[in-house]
Amino acid sequence: MSATGPATESTAGAGARQDRYETVVGLEVHAQLRTESKIFCGCSTKFGARPNTQVCPVCLGLPGVLPVLNERAVRFAVMTGLAVGAKVAERSVFARKNYFYPDLPKGYQISQYDRPLCTGGGIDIRSGGGWKRIGLVRIHLEEDAGKSLHPEGREGVTTTRVDLNRSGVPLIEIVSEPDIRSGTEAYDYLIRLKQILMYLDVCDGNMEEGSLRCDANVSVRLKGQAAFGTKAEIKNMNSFRNVERAIAFETDRQIRIVESGGRVAQETLLWNADKGIAETMRSKEEAHDYRYFPEPDLLTLDLDPAWVEAVRSELPELPHQIRDRLTRDFGIPEYDAEVLTETRSLATYYEEVARRSGNPKLASNWIMTEVNGIRNKEGQSIEEFPIRPDRLGDLIKMIATERISGKIGKQVFEMMLTRPEGPDELVKAHGLLPIDDEGSLRALAREVIAANPGPAAEVRAGKERTFAFLVGQAMKQSRGRAHPEKIQEALRKELGAG
Amino acid sequence: MPIDAKVVHDVAALSRLQVDPSEEARLVKELASILSYVEQLQALDVSGIEPTSQVGSGSKPPLREDRVKPSDVRDEALAQAPDRDGDYFRVPRVV
Numbered sequence: 027m028s029a030t031g032p033a034t035e036s037t038a039g040a041g042a043r044q045d046r047y048e049t050v051v052g053l054e055v056h057a058q059l060r061t062e063s064k065i066f067c068g069c070s071t072k073f074g075a076r077p078n079t080q081v082c083p084v085c086l087g088l089p090g091v092l093p094v095l096n097e098r099a100v101r102f103a104v105m106t107g108l109a110v111g112a113k114v115a116e117r118s119v120f121a122r123k124n125y126f127y128p129d130l131p132k133g134y135q136i137s138q139y140d141r142p143l144c145t146g147g148g149i150d151i152r153s154g155g156g157w158k159r160i161g162l163v164r165i166h167l168e169e170d171a172g173k174s175l176h177p178e179g180r181e182g183v184t185t186t187r188v189d190l191n192r193s194g195v196p197l198i199e200i201v202s203e204p205d206i207r208s209g210t211e212a213y214d215y216l217i218r219l220k221q222i223l224m225y226l227d228v229c230d231g232n233m234e235e236g237s238l239r240c241d242a243n244v245s246v247r248l249k250g251q252a253a254f255g256t257k258a259e260i261k262n263m264n265s266f267r268n269v270e271r272a273i274a275f276e277t278d279r280q281i282r283i284v285e286s287g288g289r290v291a292q293e294t295l296l297w298n299a300d301k302g303i304a305e306t307m308r309s310k311e312e313a314h315d316y317r318y319f320p321e322p323d324l325l326t327l328d329l330d331p332a333w334v335e336a337v338r339s340e341l342p343e344l345p346h347q348i349r350d351r352l353t354r355d356f357g358i359p360e361y362d363a364e365v366l367t368e369t370r371s372l373a374t375y376y377e378e379v380a381r382r383s384g385n386p387k388l389a390s391n392w393i394m395t396e397v398n399g400i401r402n403k404e405g406q407s408i409e410e411f412p413i414r415p416d417r418l419g420d421l422i423k424m425i426a427t428e429r430i431s432g433k434i435g436k437q438v439f440e441m442m443l444t445r446p447e448g449p450d451e452l453v454k455a456h457g458l459l460p461i462d463d464e465g466s467l468r469a470l471a472r473e474v475i476a477a478n479p480g481p482a483a484e485v486r487a488g489k490e491r492t493f494a495f496l497v498g499q500a501m502k503q504s505r506g507r508a509h510p511e512k513i514q515e516a517l518r519k520e521l522g523a524g
Numbered sequence: 525m526p527i528d529a530k531v532v533h534d535v536a537a538l539s540r541l542q543v544d545p546s547e548e549a550r551l552v553k554e555l556a557s558i559l560s561y562v563e564q565l566q567a568l569d570v571s572g573i574e575p576t577s578q579v580g581s582g583s584k585p586p587l588r589e590d591r592v593k594p595s596d597v598r599d600e601a602l603a604q605a606p607d608r609d610g611d612y613f614r615v616p617r618v619v
Contacts, residue, residue, distance in 0.1 A: 061590045062590050062591065062592050063588075063590050063591060063592045063593070067593075067595075068588070068591065068592055068593025068594075068595065069592070069593070069594075069595055070592045070594070076611060077610075077611040077612050078598045078601065078602065078611055078612065078613070079596060079598050079611075081595070081597060081598065081601060082593075082595035082597055083595075083597065086597070086601055094586055094587070094588045095585060095586075095587050095588065096587070096588050096590050097587040097588060097589060097590060098589075098590035099590070100587065119577050124538075126540050127618070128613070128615040128618055174618065174619075175612070176617070176618070176619040177617060178619070183617065184616065184617050185607075185609065185614045185615065185616060185617055186614075186615050186616070186617050186618050186619070187609050187612035187613070187614055187615075188612055188613040188614070188615060189611075189612055189613075190613070315534075315538055317538065320575075320577035320578060321578075322578060324578070324585065325578050325585040326577055326578060326585070327585060328584065328585070
C-alpha cells in the first residue's frame with residue numbers, strides 16, 4: 027500500500043469511519059520581524075529590492091566577520107512572547123543549525139535550539155461555541171535564508187538563481203503544541219496569531235511577501251487513544267485557507283491509509299494549491315541531522331528582568347483586552363466586539379464613532395454592515411475608508427435621536443462616500459429632513475390617494491391589504507422621508523374624509 | 525560512541541565530503557582515536573555547572589541599534605562568485 031497516493035473522492039460511509047478518528051496538528055509559524063535592518067548586520071530588510079543589493083560580508087557568510095545582534099529584533103521577539111503569556115528566558119543561547127543549501131551562504135543558520143528565548147504561553151481560539159487554548163512550545167529568534175529561484179518545470183534548465191537580500195532578515199519561529207484538532211481550528215489559530223503580531227506591530231503579516239509562513243505537522247489517531255500517530259509535515263502553504271485545506275486533505279489521506287491497514291510514513295509533503303493535494307517532498311527516513319551546537323560567535327543572550335518588565339509595561343492593548351473592554355464599556359455583544367477588533371485601527375475607529383454617536387450598538391451595526399460592506403467590496407482598509415469617524419458618528423447620532431430615519435440615513439451615507447460634507451449639511455441641502463408635521467403629511471396623503479383612485483377605493487371597500495400599498499406609495503413619493511407611523515394615520519384620516 | 529565505517533560515511537555525507545574507500549579504514553581509526561582522547565573529559569564531574577556555551581557568558585552581549593547601514597558589495601561579491609546570472613548568483617539546479 028502506497029502511503030502517498032492522492033486521495034480519491036469520498037465514498038459513502040467514509041464519513042462514519044472518519045468520525046472514529048481525530049486529527050492532531052501542531053503549527054510552526056515563521057514571522058518576519060519588522061525591523062529596518064537585518065538581525066546580525068546593518069543591511070536593509072526592505073522587500074522587493076534589486077537582487078543582491080542588500081548584502082554585506084556578514085550576511086554573505088564571508089570569512090572573518092562577526093554577527094552583532096539587532097536590539098529591536100530582540101525587543102520584538104520578547105514583546106510577542108509576553109503578549110502570548112510565554113516565559114521569557116533570562117538567558118537564551120544562539121545555536122548553529124548546519125545544512126547545505128545554496129541560499130544559506132554560511133552553511134549554517136543561526137537559530138536557537140535547546141535554550142530558546144521564550145517558552146510556554148498560548149493563544150485562545152474559537153472552538154465549537156466556546157474558547158479553547160492552543161498551547162505554545164516556544165518562540166525563538168533566528169535568521170532567514172536567502173531566496174532560491176528554481177527553474178520550476180522548465181526542462182533543460184540546469185541552474186538555480188540565488189538572491190541573498192533576504193539572508194539574515196530576522197524571524198521568530200512560533201511553535202504550537204499539538205493542540206489543534208482540525209483545519210478550521212488551525213485557521214482560527216493563524217488568524218489570531220497574525221492579529222496579535224499586527225497589534226504589536228512586530229510583523230506586517232504579508233503572506234505573499236513571505237512575512238508569515240506556516241508549516242503543519244499532521245497526524246491522526248483513534249479518538250480516545252493517548253499515543254500520537256506518525257506525523258507528516260506539510261510545507262508550502264501560502265495562505266491560511268490553504269493551511270486549512272491542506273490539513274483537511276492530509277487528515278483524510280492518513281485515515282484512508284490507516285483504515286486500509288497501511289502505515290503513515292514520516293515524511294515532508296508539499297501542498298499543491300492548484301491541484302488541492304499534498305505531494306511527497308522528501309522522505310524523513312534519513313532525518314536531517316542538523317548537528318546543532320552553540321554559536322561561538324555570539325554570547326548568550328542575557329536579559330535584565332527589569333528590561334523585560336519595561337517592555338511588558340509598554341505593550342499595547344491586545345485584541346482580547348480591547349474585546350473585553352468594548353463589551354464591558356459599550357455593552358455590545360462579544361460577536362460585535364470581535365468583528366470590530368479585527369485590526370487595531372478598526373477598533374479605534376469604532377470607539378470614536380460609538381462615543382460621538384452616543385449609541386454604541388447602533389454604531390457597531392453600521393460599521394459591521396454598511397462600512398465593512400463597502401470596504402470589502404472596495405478592498406479598503408479602515409484608514410482608506412472615506413467617511414471618517416466624526417462624520418459617521420454625527421450621522422448615527424441623527425438616526426439614534428430620530429432626527430432622520432435609518433432609511434434616509436443610508437441615503438446620506440451613500441452621499442458621504444463621495445462628498446466631504448457632514449450629514450447635517452447634506453440632509454438640509456437635499457431636503458431630506460423627515461416629514462412629520464400633520465399638514466404636510468395630510469397633503470402627501472391626499473396626493474397619493476388622488477394618484478391611486480383604484481387602490482383607494484379598494485381600501486375604502488374594506489380591502490385592508492391594499493392599505494400597505496398606499497403607505498408604500500407615500501413613502502416612495504416622499505423619498506422615504508414620511509414618518510412611517512404618522513403617514514398611516516394621515517392616510518386613514520384622508521381615506522375616511524374622502 | 526563507536527566509530528565505524530557507517531559513521532564515517534554519514535558524517536561525510538552531511539559535510540558534503542567525498543571519502544575515497546581506500547581512506548575509510550584510516551579515517552575510522554583516526555576519528556576513534558581523537559574521540560577517545562576527548563572522552564577523557566567524561567571523567568570530570570560537571571553536575572551543577574552551567575555549560576560554557578561561549579567564553580565570556582555573563583557579560584552583556586553587544587547589541588546593535590536597528591539602523592540600516594548601506595553596503596553595496598553586490599558587484600564585488602558577484603564578481604568573485606564561481607558563476608552569476610545577471611544580478612543573481614548562479615548554482616547548479618537544486619530542485
